[in-house]
Amino acid sequence: xxxxxxxxxxDISAGRSFMTNLLxxxxxxxxxxLVFLFLGVNPFYALFKIFSGSFGSFYGFKETxxxxxxxxxxxxxxTLAFRAKFWNIGAEGQLLMGAIFAxxxxxxxxxxxxxxxxxxLMFLAGFTGGALWGIIPAILKIRFSINxxxxxxxxxxxxxxxxxxxxxxxxxxxxxxxxxxxxxxPDSAILGLISGSRIHYATFILSIxxxxxxxxxxxxxxxxxxxxxVGENPDAGRYAGIDFLKTTxxxxxxxxxxxGLAGVGEVAGIHHYLGYPAAVSSGYxxxxxxVAWLAKLNPLLTLVSGIFFAGILVGGxxxxxxxxxxxxxVGIVNGIxxxxxxxxxxxxxxxxxxxxxxx
Amino acid sequence: MRGISKSFHGIPxxxxxxxxxxxxxxxxxxxxxxxxxxxxxxxxxxxxxxDAGEIRINDAPVRIHNPLESIALGIGMVHQHFMLIQNxxxxxxxxxxxxxxxxFFPTVKIREKIENFxxxxxxxxxxxxxxxxLSAGEQQRVEIIKALLxxxxxxxxxxxxxxxxxxxxxxxISILKEMKxxxxxxxxxxxxLDEIMDICDRVLVLQKGKIAGSALTRDTDKISLARMMVGRxxxxxxxxxxxxxxxxxxxxxxxxxxxxxxxxxxxxxxxxIFENEIFGVAGVSGNGQRELAEAVTGIRKAExxxxxxxxxxxxNTSPRHIYDQGVSHVPEERIRFGIAPGLFLYxxxxxxxxxxxxxxxxxxxxxxxxxxxxxxxxxxxxxxAHSIHSQIRNLSGGNIQKLxxxxxxxxxxQLLVASHPTYGLDIGATEFMRNHLLKLRKxxxxxxxxSEDLEEIFELCDRIAVIFDGEFMAILDSGDSRLNDIGxxxxxxxxx
Numbered sequence: 001x002x003x004x005x006x007x008x009x010x011d012i013s014a015g016r017s018f019m020t021n022l023l024x025x026x027x028x029x030x031x032x033x034l035v036f037l038f039l040g041v042n043p044f045y046a047l048f049k050i051f052s053g054s055f056g057s058f059y060g061f062k063e064t065x066x067x068x069x070x071x072x073x074x075x076x077x078x079t080l081a082f083r084a085k086f087w088n089i090g091a092e093g094q095l096l097m098g099a100i101f102a103x104x105x106x107x108x109x110x111x112x113x114x115x116x117x118x119x120x121l122m123f124l125a126g127f128t129g130g131a132l133w134g135i136i137p138a139i140l141k142i143r144f145s146i147n148x149x150x151x152x153x154x155x156x157x158x159x160x161x162x163x164x165x166x167x168x169x170x171x172x173x174x175x176x177x178x179x180x181x182x183x184x185x186p187d188s189a190i191l192g193l194i195s196g197s198r199i200h201y202a203t204f205i206l207s208i209x210x211x212x213x214x215x216x217x218x219x220x221x222x223x224x225x226x227x228x229x230v231g232e233n234p235d236a237g238r239y240a241g242i243d244f245l246k247t248t249x250x251x252x253x254x255x256x257x258x259x260g261l262a263g264v265g266e267v268a269g270i271h272h273y274l275g276y277p278a279a280v281s282s283g284y285x286x287x288x289x290x291v292a293w294l295a296k297l298n299p300l301l302t303l304v305s306g307i308f309f310a311g312i313l314v315g316g317x318x319x320x321x322x323x324x325x326x327x328x329x330v331g332i333v334n335g336i337x338x339x340x341x342x343x344x345x346x347x348x349x350x351x352x353x354x355x356x357x358x359x
Numbered sequence: 360m361r362g363i364s365k366s367f368h369g370i371p372x373x374x375x376x377x378x379x380x381x382x383x384x385x386x387x388x389x390x391x392x393x394x395x396x397x398x399x400x401x402x403x404x405x406x407x408x409x410d411a412g413e414i415r416i417n418d419a420p421v422r423i424h425n426p427l428e429s430i431a432l433g434i435g436m437v438h439q440h441f442m443l444i445q446n447x448x449x450x451x452x453x454x455x456x457x458x459x460x461x462x463f464f465p466t467v468k469i470r471e472k473i474e475n476f477x478x479x480x481x482x483x484x485x486x487x488x489x490x491x492x493l494s495a496g497e498q499q500r501v502e503i504i505k506a507l508l509x510x511x512x513x514x515x516x517x518x519x520x521x522x523x524x525x526x527x528x529x530x531x532i533s534i535l536k537e538m539k540x541x542x543x544x545x546x547x548x549x550x551x552l553d554e555i556m557d558i559c560d561r562v563l564v565l566q567k568g569k570i571a572g573s574a575l576t577r578d579t580d581k582i583s584l585a586r587m588m589v590g591r592x593x594x595x596x597x598x599x600x601x602x603x604x605x606x607x608x609x610x611x612x613x614x615x616x617x618x619x620x621x622x623x624x625x626x627x628x629x630x631x632i633f634e635n636e637i638f639g640v641a642g643v644s645g646n647g648q649r650e651l652a653e654a655v656t657g658i659r660k661a662e663x664x665x666x667x668x669x670x671x672x673x674x675n676t677s678p679r680h681i682y683d684q685g686v687s688h689v690p691e692e693r694i695r696f697g698i699a700p701g702l703f704l705y706x707x708x709x710x711x712x713x714x715x716x717x718x719x720x721x722x723x724x725x726x727x728x729x730x731x732x733x734x735x736x737x738x739x740x741x742x743x744a745h746s747i748h749s750q751i752r753n754l755s756g757g758n759i760q761k762l763x764x765x766x767x768x769x770x771x772x773q774l775l776v777a778s779h780p781t782y783g784l785d786i787g788a789t790e791f792m793r794n795h796l797l798k799l800r801k802x803x804x805x806x807x808x809x810s811e812d813l814e815e816i817f818e819l820c821d822r823i824a825v826i827f828d829g830e831f832m833a834i835l836d837s838g839d840s841r842l843n844d845i846g847x848x849x850x851x852x853x854x855x
Contacts, residue, residue: 221722225706225713232699238658239688239696240710241679 002356009351017296017348024344028337035332041323050333053318054311060318062197065204066270068310070095070262070284072207075291075306076214076299077258080251083218083297085231088252090137090152091259092285093159094130096277098260099267100163101129103182103274106189107171115188119202119268122189126264127257133159134256138248156285160277167274182274191269200269203261207306210258214299217254227251259285283331287313290338309334363412365398372398373409374568380513385535385545387559387576389552389584395568396548400515403546404436405429435506436515441498443490449501450486456505476508495643496527503534513544520554524643524849532558552581599797599819605634607670608774608805609655614664616647616654623662624650626829632774632805637796639808639820642849647829648809649691652778655807656688657681668774682711685773689763689780691809693756697763700752704744705733707751708766715770732769740765741791757788764792768799775799778809793819813845825849 033043054064074091081088088094102122110118137151164180173183191200218224226247230237237244266280267273274280291309295301316330365373373395380386390396401407403414405423413420416432423429426436443452454469473486484497484504493501499519506514520528535545535558549555555562556576563573564587572587609632618624625647632638640648653659655666657678666674668684682688688711690696698707709718709729718729733747740761744754751759760780768775777796781789796806796819810816816823817837825832825848832848833855835841841855848854 220724220726222713222719222724223722225724228702228706229699229710232701233695235696236699236710239656239678239690240713241657241677241682243677 002354005353005355007351007353009349020344020348021294021296021341024340025337027344028340031336031340032333035329035336039325039329041325046319046323046325049319049322050312050315052315053322054314060314062194062199063314064307064310066198066200066310067284067313068307069200069203069207069265070281071288071291071310072211072302072306073203073262073265074259074284074288075295075302076207076211077255078288078292079295079297079299079302080214080218080224080227081255082292083224083231084227084247084251085234086138086141086248086251086255087149088134088137088152088255089149089289090133090155090285091255091288092281092283093152093156094133094256094259095263095266095281095285096156096159096163097133098126098130098257098263099274099280100159100166100263101125101260102189102264102267103171103185106185106268107182110186110189113188118188119191122264122268123202123206123261126260128260130260130263131253131257134252134259135249138252139245142245142248163274163277163280167276171274173273180276184273185268189268190272191265193269198270200265203265203269206261206265208303210261211299211303214254218299223247223250259288282313287334290334290341293338294341312337360399360403360414361412363399363402363409363414365402365407365409371568373402375412376565376568376570377412378563378570378573380544380546382512382542382544383539384561385539385547385559387555387562388546388548388565389555389562389587390565390571394565396565397517398568399565400436400517400546400548403429404434404515430509430511433510433512434515435509435511435513437499437502437506437517437519439517439519441495441502443498443501445491446489448487448489449484449493452490452501453486453505453508457508472508473504477504494527495645496523496530499523499527499531500534507538507543511543513546514538515546515548517548519547520549520551525845526847528554552584555584556581600801602635602801604636604821605803607631607633608668609807610665610667610670611655612665612667614651614654614666615662616650616659617662618647618650624829625654628664628829628831630824630831630834632807634803634805635800636822637800637806637808637820639810639816639823640826641810641813641816641823641845642826643811646826648778648826650829651826652688652691652776652807652809655681655774656686656776679714687711687767687770687772687775689760689767689775689777691778693760693763698751698759701750703747704737704742704749704751704754704762705730705747708733708736708747708762710766712766712770736762736765736769739769740795757784760784761788761791764795768795768804771802772799772804774805774807776807776809779811780808781810781812781815789815817842 029047033047036043036046054060074095078088078091102125105122105125106118109121113121133155136155137148140146140151141148167182168180171182173181175183191202193199194201218228226237226242229240230242230244230247262284263280271280287309291302291305294305294308312333313330316333319325319329320327361377363373363376364371376399388396388399398407402409403423405425405428408424414423415421421432423432444455450466450470450473453473454466457469470486477484484500490498490501503514519531523531538545547555547559559576561573561575562579562584564571564584566587612629614625614628615623616625628651630638640651642648650659654661657673657676657680661674664674665672668681668686671684673681673684694700699710709732712718713724718725718732730747736742737744737747742758742762742765744758754762764780780796781792784792793815796808799806808816808820820837822834822836823842824834825845827849833841835855
């Protein structure tokens with residue numbers, strides 16, 4: 001009879017942590033390979049295509065960085081929320097709300113203000129929009145004990161439909177020939193790009209800055225300490241006199257606000273108008289959950305994991321075009337990697353020994 | 360059991376233990392926390408497999424793979440925490456565990472059986488009552504009936520008296536005596552010497568996973584058992600100096616508090632505590648002690664009444680404000696309230712003080728000072744851990760408790776609220792804790808001590824309140840002879 005003994009692992013070294021994550025990724029890639037095989041594609045070729053598409057060429061890498069911007073912004077904000085065990089699944093909605101606020105500012109004020117006022121104002125508005133959308137589930141949770149997973153998830157749909165309503169209704173542009181979508185933003189509200197790429201540098205710098213600052217917030221400040229205590233043990237938080245409402249509000253303002261900033265970057269840096277929700281974001285709010293998780297909830301590491309997953313998004317586009325695979329392939333790839341990482345965590349925290357007992 | 364050994368993570372919990380038990384015998388299993396008593400019994404009950412050694416029943420070697428097999432072999436166990444379904448009736452709970460329960464209408468057949476059975480043993484239980492309506496003693500009897508109905512010849516009781524009132528303990532003893540007369544065997548696990556001497560025929564002492572000795576109770580005495588248990592002489596009486604008490608620190612007037620279920624739990628409580636005084640609240644747990652501690656420290660809202668510290672009203676202010684008035688708190692469930700398990704030792708060393716100027720400057724924590732503080736705490740309070748960078752969850756319960764106590768008294772509190780500070784600690788750690796409480800008393804602090812351990816209450820307290828059902832039955836000086844009736848007061852049948 002084979003028996004598995006599961007015991008807690010006490011000392012987790014950095015090396016073991018790294019190896020476990022690496023092996024999880026390899027296991028994930030293996031399973032993804034099986035999926036490709038099932039789709040009738042040579043798995044080695046497909047995986048090669050994914051990574052050569054995103055990291056193999058200068059053009060591809062620039063695309064990868066472009067997509068890494070929202071992932072890093074949202075992902076680093078999520079590390080903070082997840083540290084406090086506030087499961088914010090609503091970054092997608094918070095991103096869209098940021099985009100809506102930015103569009104509002106640019107459409108109604110953009111013609112009258114110069115760029116150096118307009119751009120900061122848009123970021124401010126985007127942050128506010130995302131933060132407001134993030135505050136709602138925080139209040140619902142603390143005041144009415146409503147599960148934040150449900151409320152944040154549902155708020156995504158509300159925001160997406162609200163956005164759709166705006167672009168087919170009151171904000172529908174006169175230059176769109178009847179198609180849904182706002183007019184293009186005025187020039188003063190367009191973010192500058194690094195030449196020869198689609199990298200909007202203001203947001204790019206902002207994302208790196210945010211990751212660094214959040215790292216300091218989590219590990220060095222009183223607020224970060226309180227958030228970690230609340231996440232580790234809410235009862236101990238209450239006992240220690242931590243104000244739950246205040247802590248949760250602040251962390252959701254930050255987490256939602258950063259998602260809002262990502263929304264600003266998308267509409268003002270890339271699309272230059274507000275279109276359908278799926279066009280604005282392509283699921284960054286969800287992918288960022290995996291980004292935060294792969295970074296082990298360390299904001300600084302989202303710089304690495306954000307670029308890695310952006311690479312998979314870009315590479316996914318590449319295999320779509322060159323191998324004719326369905327668009328959902330990228331979703332499958334992401335999902336498998338997340339599951340493998342979470343499973344790897346189990347093996348990191350527990351020691352499993354196998355004993356074969358004679359019957 | 361012969362030559363039983365078992366280790367976890369390479370640390371031996373049981374080493375080469377052999378003993379036997381005969382029919383009609385009550386065997387006491389004595390040892391400090393972590394001596395390996397529960398591990399040994401879990402092996403016998405089939406929850407663990409021994410690494411070496413064998414179990415023989417009626418001279419035939421057996422292997423017990425799981426509790427079902429041990430029940431079939433006539434072994435029953437009553438755990439320290441009862442394994443009953445709170446929302447089901449007594450009858451349903453018994454039917455659930457019984458091996459011959461029919462699939463349809465399970466309770467009908469069982470009822471008859473139980474009634475015959477409990478008549479012969481003088482168990483006094485209303486079968487239709489839901490388990491949550493029963494007292495701890497009654498729940499324990501249900502557990503015993505469960506085991507006996509399944510044909511248990513050998514009954515293992517894990518710390519059975521820890522949740523009972525003195526009266527209930529007497530009832531338990533009489534049930535055990537009856538079982539003994541009918542030829543059943545009982546293994547009685549405890550770390551309380553008095554009970555072992557009272558109840559058992561023979562006693563087996565474990566120390567650090569090995570047998571430290573065994574004796575017939577009629578041939579031995581408490582002192583030598585205690586020596587076997589801890590491996591050295593134990594001083595039973597801590598010297599409490601006479602100190603004249605100082606100014607009033609805490610005053611509670613007509614306090615009413617609701618419990619978790621929205622029912623009134625504390626009813627019109629009033630008392631004061633003074634400097635240089637330890638005020639003990641004795642009682643069986645669940646009579647409002649937790650709610651009182653939480654109300655005083657600000658975690659729970661008071662419905663009416665006044666709580667004052669140094670004449671300043673702190674009723675229903677925030678826990679942090681109350682802490683800043685000099686009220687520290689060693690909470691009842693230390694793992695649940697006292698620590699953040701995944702954080703480091705040094706993070707936990709400042710859990711309630713992180714907002715103080717000492718440890719934080721504007722928005723930032725001064726981690727260098729925090730770490731120094733944690734190192735000092737570890738040295739001053741004998742916290743043994745790998746380093747201040749250890750995750751607190753890897754520390755033993757005793758070390759966590761020492762850290763919490765150290766943290767709470769390092770800032771020289773005016774009032775320390777200590778809930779069961781020595782619960783589950785071994786004798787060495789208990790002595791350490793008690794001495795620290797007395798030191799606080801000497802240096803002018805007031806202590807509000809909650810404990811179920813009467814020995815502790817009598818040793819430490821200047822005045823003793825007995826709580827029952829949310830009311831004080833009496834507040835007496837420690838020398839008062841009326842304290843002889845403390846058991847009756849704890850059970851609510853006497854008020855002074």
